[in-house]
Amino acid sequence: MTEPVAYWHIPQIENEEIFVDFNPSENSNFEDIPLYTSEDLHPRMKMTKKQYNRLMWDKENTDLFQCLDYFHEHDGNSKFGALTEDLRGDLTPEDIARAWLDDETIEIVPDMKWFVRSKKRDDEGDFEFISGIETPDAWGYSKNHNGVNDPRACAYAFDTKEEAELWLNPLTEAVLLPVGDE
Structure with missing residues (x-):
């Protein structure tokens, strides 16, 4: 959570005035109520x-x-x-x-897609990604194999987790990864 930008200071004793300040009160006789945060003023x-x-x-x-x-x-x-x-x-x-x-x-924010990959890495430390749904045995690797540095370039991307889960088996999992040049 972002820190409040201003505080409303309400006195806990009589004859004190209510005031607004940018910092919490150092006096214990006031209750500090956060008014708004910088995120409230400038939403992203x-x-x-x-x-x-x-x-x-x-x-x-x-x-x-x-x-x-x-x-x-x-x-x-x-x-x-x-x-x-x-x-x-x-x-x-x-x-x-x-x-x-x-x-x-x-x-x-990166554009995210769902991919189906192996649960375990192979002997070289790479994950295998399903690279096509026309032929279920089409797999690509997570590192430089056959001139491909990025598995997302050849891996089949699914828009939803449910679509990706249709292609799962006991040795694979659905993972959400950024796509494009992010």
Whole structure:
């Protein structure tokens, strides 16, 4: 929890005035009630790198209303029979507008996906990741094998834990890992 930014000091004895200060009272005759935290004053917008990049592009090339419209249009819902990319995610129009006005309030969070991997490492210390669902015996390794440095580049990513759990067996587990360039 973040520390309070200001305190309301309520006297515990008569003939004392109520006052607000930035620090807790050193006098035991006052009850200190936290008023708000810096997080309350400047809430952080959690965005993926892709959302941030789009917001910054819109900020340089369009206006706020076109930016809001783009995020609204790319909400993962079907448009004319085709699904759109869910760029908006959990962001509200107010979140987007706040981030537009003050990009210091943005916190980049990695885009996370579910993967199926072996529970144990092999002799070289690598996990095996399922790399395709068309052929259940397609596996990739967690280190540099066959020119692949990052298993997420060849591993099959699932959007939900439930989807990943459909491919589990007693020797594998579902794990949530960041994807992309994070």
